[in-house]
Amino acid sequence: MLDPNQQFRGGVFHSSIPDGRIGADIRITPSEIIAEPSAEALTVMDPSQVARMPRWVIPLSECQVDLGGASGRMVFCRNKERDLTIFCEERGFAAMLGDRSGGMLSEQLHVVKKRQAGENHRFRFWLTVGVVATLLFGVIGYYSVLAAARLAIAAVPISMDEKIGSMAMQTIEKEQKLAADHPATKFVTEIVDRLKPHAAIPEMNFKVIVIESSEVNAFALPGGQMVVYTGLLKKAESGEQVAGVLAHEMSHATLRHGLQRVSQSLGIVAAIQFLIGDAGGLLALGSQAAQTSILTSYSRQSETEADLEGARMLHEAGLDPESISAFFDKLKKEDGDIPGVLVWVSSHPLHEQRIESIAKFKSTLAKKEYTPLDLDLATVKESLK
Amino acid sequence: MQYDLVCRPASTAVRFALDAGESITCEVGAMIAMSSGITVETTSKSRGGGGGIMKGIKRMFTGENFFLNHFTSQQSQQTLLIGPTLLGDCIHHPLRSGSMVVQGSSWLASSSSIDIDATWRGFTSAIFSGESMFWVKCSGTGDLFLSSYGAIYPIQVDGEYTVDTGHIVAFEDTLQFKIGKAGKSLIGSFLGGEGLVCKFQGQGKLYCQSHNPPSLGKLLGPKLKPR
Ligand SMILES: [Zn+2]
Numbered sequence: 001m002l003d004p005n006q007q008f009r010g011g012v013f014h015s016s017i018p019d020g021r022i023g024a025d026i027r028i029t030p031s032e033i034i035a036e037p038s039a040e041a042l043t044v045m046d047p048s049q050v051a052r053m054p055r056w057v058i059p060l061s062e063c064q065v066d067l068g069g070a071s072g073r074m075v076f077c078r079n080k081e082r083d084l085t086i087f088c089e090e091r092g093f094a095a096m097l098g099d100r101s102g103g104m105l106s107e108q109l110h111v112v113k114k115r116q117a118g119e120n121h122r123f124r125f126w127l128t129v130g131v132v133a134t135l136l137f138g139v140i141g142y143y144s145v146l147a148a149a150r151l152a153i154a155a156v157p158i159s160m161d162e163k164i165g166s167m168a169m170q171t172i173e174k175e176q177k178l179a180a181d182h183p184a185t186k187f188v189t190e191i192v193d194r195l196k197p198h199a200a201i202p203e204m205n206f207k208v209i210v211i212e213s214s215e216v217n218a219f220a221l222p223g224g225q226m227v228v229y230t231g232l233l234k235k236a237e238s239g240e241q242v243a244g245v246l247a248h249e250m251s252h253a254t255l256r257h258g259l260q261r262v263s264q265s266l267g268i269v270a271a272i273q274f275l276i277g278d279a280g281g282l283l284a285l286g287s288q289a290a291q292t293s294i295l296t297s298y299s300r301q302s303e304t305e306a307d308l309e310g311a312r313m314l315h316e317a318g319l320d321p322e323s324i325s326a327f328f329d330k331l332k333k334e335d336g337d338i339p340g341v342l343v344w345v346s347s348h349p350l351h352e353q354r355i356e357s358i359a360k361f362k363s364t365l366a367k368k369e370y371t372p373l374d375l376d377l378a379t380v381k382e383s384l385k
Numbered sequence: 386m387q388y389d390l391v392c393r394p395a396s397t398a399v400r401f402a403l404d405a406g407e408s409i410t411c412e413v414g415a416m417i418a419m420s421s422g423i424t425v426e427t428t429s430k431s432r433g434g435g436g437g438i439m440k441g442i443k444r445m446f447t448g449e450n451f452f453l454n455h456f457t458s459q460q461s462q463q464t465l466l467i468g469p470t471l472l473g474d475c476i477h478h479p480l481r482s483g484s485m486v487v488q489g490s491s492w493l494a495s496s497s498s499i500d501i502d503a504t505w506r507g508f509t510s511a512i513f514s515g516e517s518m519f520w521v522k523c524s525g526t527g528d529l530f531l532s533s534y535g536a537i538y539p540i541q542v543d544g545e546y547t548v549d550t551g552h553i554v555a556f557e558d559t560l561q562f563k564i565g566k567a568g569k570s571l572i573g574s575f576l577g578g579e580g581l582v583c584k585f586q587g588q589g590k591l592y593c594q595s596h597n598p599p600s601l602g603k604l605l606g607p608k609l610k611p612r
Contacts, residue, residue, distance in 0.1 A: 023482020068561040070559075
């Protein structure tokens with residue numbers, strides 16, 4: 001039930017009020033809205049002003065209501081001339097207005113609410129359109145930069161890859177490097193020699209070293225220098241599995257993924273510098289980026305490219321393309337849960353998808369008899385003990 | 386309680402002359418200097434009575450401190466000098482009824498009779514205008530001191546008024562605040578560098594500042610050395 005004598009706290013806007021606004025106590029009679037200055041408002045007021053403070057009245061019959069204020073729930077009542085505003089945010093005020101006006105003002109408030117909801121809705125719609133458009137611009141921009149970087153890289157001589165690769169090589173600990181005549185070094189060199197003629201860039205200066213480390217890892221630097229860890233050789237079950245890893249890594253080098261990484265991380269500016277041949281500035285930038293972690297962690301797209309290119313090389317070299325998958329599978333099955341050690345696997349994620357895509361690619365190749373590698377992995381493993 | 390604004394307008398400070406028993410609530414860290422007859426009490430409550438931990442936590446979301454400092458004079462003729470963090474102006478707003486919605490970092494001090502609370506402004510305005518999700522709501526009767534970055538402009542709004550995001554200091558509760566686009570088209574607004582703006586509707590007082598702190602942050606941020 002509504003209490004007919006209920007007072008509401010609110011305020012009044014009128015030109016006769018100093019500052020234009022005053023806090024007021026509001027009552028609604030069956031015919032009028034009556035506002036009187038609140039006690040607090042009077043205490044801070046000059047006594048001479050207090051005497052002149054009138055009470056403000058808006059007949060319900062000519063009242064125009066609106067909603068607004070910081071909360072959006074403040075009710076504003078205006079007279080016909082719209083020079084007097086009585087406002088209130090208190091609960092029950094709107095209901096009382098509706099009740100006293102016989103529903104007429106509730107109807108008005110309802111219309112206002114509906115209109116505001118519509119405005120908000122329209123704005124949200126345009127905001128969404130704007131955000132989507134902005135994102136689209138961003139995505140298009142991103143891919144244009146990528147495409148531009150690829151074009152720029154194509155124009156850069158391979159010697160640039162080699163320079164960056166050599167710089168990165170200097171940062172690698174080579175104390176544990178096995179001698180060139182070590183059985184393990186000879187083993188991987190022979191594999192690389194067999195694959196080399198089938199590389200996309202056969203004249204690339206492929207070199208491979210073996211480093212003594214328990215890490216199961218291998219990587220290629222830009223320009224074709226590769227590093228294989230003894231941990232990987234110990235884990236491999238066959239020469240083909242090692243060949244699979246090496247073919248994949250050689251593909252990263254011939255597809256110039258390292259340079260793509262550099263250009264993406266340095267941005268289009270560096271790519272343009274590549275093009276105009278400001279090699280000095282580039283090398284300075286390159287030396288910052290010449291950390292193997294940057295140069296050898298690739299995007300998923302690059303990994304897939306390297307898989308397929310590696311599979312192609314293996315096929316041409318008379319080796320089974322699925323050697324790449326085989327090694328993956330073995331590592332994952334045996335030690336999938338041990339983090340840290342299997343660096344090569346952890347830096348090459350999503351292996352189910354990759355195994356699948358290699359199998360699919362193999363099925364598109366002409367049928368061929370694959371000849372196993374005539375290499376003795378067992379002897380190599382023996383020499384590593 | 387008497388006050389005067391000193392060193393206006395570039396590096397304004399507020400000087401209070403307090404009589405015994407008079408007190409003022411300030412932002413933590415605002416005090417510059419004070420007489421020996423003033424005691425400081427740090428709580429999460431506002432003196433008006435309400436408050437407590439929840440209000441303190443809410444206040445943190447506005448960018449204000451969890452705690453408030455209450456300065457109370459124990460003797461007559463005590464002086465308290467306070468100032469804002471950023472270079473700029475301070476103003477006095479007599480709060481006589483209703484409430485004032487203040488942008489987080491702009492609240493500097495108020496009479497102990499004024500209640501300080503946080504008010505939710507919504508995700509949309511926060512994400513798209515860079516404004517805080519919460520604002521400080523000051524209500525009651527008393528004196529309010531606000532600070533600005535740069536100069537401060539009072540505007541008497543009657544109808545509609547547009548302000549760039551980041552330039553709002555405070556506005557009266559009778560004003561409605563909406564995020565809108567500056568130009569006719571939204572994309573045009575973004576490209577024009579104006580992006581989204583704040584639109585005020587209704588009748589009431591609005592304070593704007595000539596500079597905006599986020600822009601300063603963007604300008605300085607990259608040049609600062611990481612610590
Ligand atoms: Zn790879």
